[in-house]
Amino acid sequence: MSTGIFITLEGGDGVGKTTQAELLSSWLEQRGFEVVRTREPGGTDLGASIRGLLLHGGHVTQRAEALLYAADRAQHIDQVVRPALERGAAVVQDRFIDSSLAYQGAGRALALDEVRGINEWATERLWPELTVLLDLDPTVAAKRRAEAGMTDDRLEREAIEFHERVREEFRALAAAEPGRFLVLDAAARVEDLHEAIIARVAPLVTEL
Numbered sequence: 001m002s003t004g005i006f007i008t009l010e011g012g013d014g015v016g017k018t019t020q021a022e023l024l025s026s027w028l029e030q031r032g033f034e035v036v037r038t039r040e041p042g043g044t045d046l047g048a049s050i051r052g053l054l055l056h057g058g059h060v061t062q063r064a065e066a067l068l069y070a071a072d073r074a075q076h077i078d079q080v081v082r083p084a085l086e087r088g089a090a091v092v093q094d095r096f097i098d099s100s101l102a103y104q105g106a107g108r109a110l111a112l113d114e115v116r117g118i119n120e121w122a123t124e125r126l127w128p129e130l131t132v133l134l135d136l137d138p139t140v141a142a143k144r145r146a147e148a149g150m151t152d153d154r155l156e157r158e159a160i161e162f163h164e165r166v167r168e169e170f171r172a173l174a175a176a177e178p179g180r181f182l183v184l185d186a187a188a189r190v191e192d193l194h195e196a197i198i199a200r201v202a203p204l205v206t207e208l
């Protein structure tokens with residue numbers, strides 16, 4: 001049984017997920033929580049190898065790609081996330097199943113229910129209490145990445161239409177589950193985004 005809290009951050013590439021995850025983690029730590037900051041893909045040793053195959057390897061077929069993300073996730077949830085939640089920790093994670101639904105489902109055009117099915121099997125149906133969606137126009141996000149001198153990985157090199165489908169799917173997922181999602185305009189100031197996240201997290205952690 002889980003006693004901790006599981007929070008994920010989602011959105012396109014270059015929207016500021018990592019910055020907000022770090023700010024949220026510090027806030028939780030200051031309040032005495034054990035915080036596990038992690039990410040997918042690549043939150044375990046096996047996952048680091050899978051991440052290399054996915055992002056910096058050669059061609060990966062669509063179904064192989066979906067299965068590799070799910071395999072990374074299965075290992076990560078079992079080795080890192082569930083044990084942390086069972087200890088009562090707060091898990092703050094960059095990306096989760098919603099990324100597979102948006103990128104492999106809508107982006108690659110695989111059937112959404114099938115992508116959901118393999119991922120729910122991989123995680124034994126673990127879902128976060130809260131998912132923060134940082135929503136941003138992919139053209140703006142690409143500009144931010146270029147200005148920050150970031151080199152694009154295999155997914156980031158996809159056409160703008162791909163990233164637009166990803167964005168729309170994230171927004172559709174959030175609209176379908178307003179109780180789990182907090183949607184924020186990622187063009188806002190870093191401090192304002194942090195405040196909005198804290199406002200939603202604070203009531204969730206009072207009982208931990």
Ligand code: TYD
Nearest residue numbers: 013040041069095096099100103104155156
């Ligand atoms: P991420 O680690 O967020 O990128 P960065 O290198 O900027 O930190 O994610 C790597 C890429 O993997 C990103 O383009 C999104 C993609 N991805 C999927 O396509 N499906 C998934 O299930 C996940 C978790 C990520």
